[in-house]
Amino acid sequence: MVIPLTYLEQDQSAAVVWLASSPDMEKRLADLGFEPDEIITCVIKGKKGGMSAYLVKHAVIALRPCDASGILVRIQ
Secondary structure (H helix, E strand, O other): OEEEHHHOOOOOEEEEEEEOOOHHHHHHHHHHOOOOOOEEEEEEOOOOOOOEEEEEOOEEEEEOHHHHOOEEEEEO
């Protein structure tokens, strides 16, 4: 099942399926490692409306919910 990255719970992992953001945001996210088949782990789940942190390619990256919702993933 494909879901937005914002639906991941803390310590849950998923593989990126595709980016559904503006072209500029897609490029920024791809530069950070959010590419198809890359495994992403939610390491800190923010409060509702707050930022969450994700482990991507050995780096922890914080994203706002509006940006994370454009990353579609498949739970592992």
